[in-house]
Amino acid sequence: MYGRAVILFDLDGTLVDSLPDIADALAAAMRDRGHVAPSHAVVRTWIGGGARNLVAHAVAAEEVEPVLARFRAHYAATPVAATRLYDGIAELLDGVVARGHRLAILSNKPHDLTVRIAAALLARWPFVDVVGGRDGTPLKPSPVAALAIAAAAGVAPQACTMVGDAPSDVVMARAAGMRAVAVTWGYRPRAELVAAAPDVIVDEPRAFPT
Numbered sequence: 001m002y003g004r005a006v007i008l009f010d011l012d013g014t015l016v017d018s019l020p021d022i023a024d025a026l027a028a029a030m031r032d033r034g035h036v037a038p039s040h041a042v043v044r045t046w047i048g049g050g051a052r053n054l055v056a057h058a059v060a061a062e063e064v065e066p067v068l069a070r071f072r073a074h075y076a077a078t079p080v081a082a083t084r085l086y087d088g089i090a091e092l093l094d095g096v097v098a099r100g101h102r103l104a105i106l107s108n109k110p111h112d113l114t115v116r117i118a119a120a121l122l123a124r125w126p127f128v129d130v131v132g133g134r135d136g137t138p139l140k141p142s143p144v145a146a147l148a149i150a151a152a153a154g155v156a157p158q159a160c161t162m163v164g165d166a167p168s169d170v171v172m173a174r175a176a177g178m179r180a181v182a183v184t185w186g187y188r189p190r191a192e193l194v195a196a197a198p199d200v201i202v203d204e205p206r207a208f209p210t
Helices: 019-032 040-044 051-058 061-077 089-098 111-121 144-153 167-176 190-196
Strands: 006-009 102-110 127-133 160-164 179-183 200-202
Touching: 006 144, 019 040, 019 051, 019 061, 051 061, 061 111, 089 102, 102 111, 102 144, 111 127, 127 144, 144 160, 144 167, 160 167, 167 179, 167 190, 179 190, 190 200
Parallel strands: 006 102, 006 160, 102 127, 160 179, 179 200
Antiparallel strands: none
């Protein structure tokens, strides 16, 4: 289906299920500050906008900075304790590579953690770039990082596809001039993805239209 030179994948909720490790780190951080931790089901609805956004959902404004610092410490200590590839992702990536497409990762997770998780779980695939959130570069839905990946790969944005589980991935793809593919096995409700109007919605990895 795609004649695309580079396919960019979101990480959390798209390639890997990182909810258990994220929720456990947030729970530990909140307990450190005397707060009651939210359930994994609630944390699931907060993932996608970066660590600060996650913590801002959980605590009052005056507690964001101290809880964020503790969350980052806890999460950095064990970012791949229970995180795993979604079922079918290995076969999806194998198929994409077999068809001659190049792969990249673009996440709002801090860059060092994005690289660590990719190295632990995705090293067998030849990603041309693995990019997480970095100081000085706005997070998705800004198109800045996606456009930088396309430029580094030597392709026009129109030769790229962004695959993610959140409306922000679709918004970013539109802003960058890229094709938008939304997947429903991640953390956002299908109705939100439908409302974002991606080019394609995929309900399971084996249905990915490579």
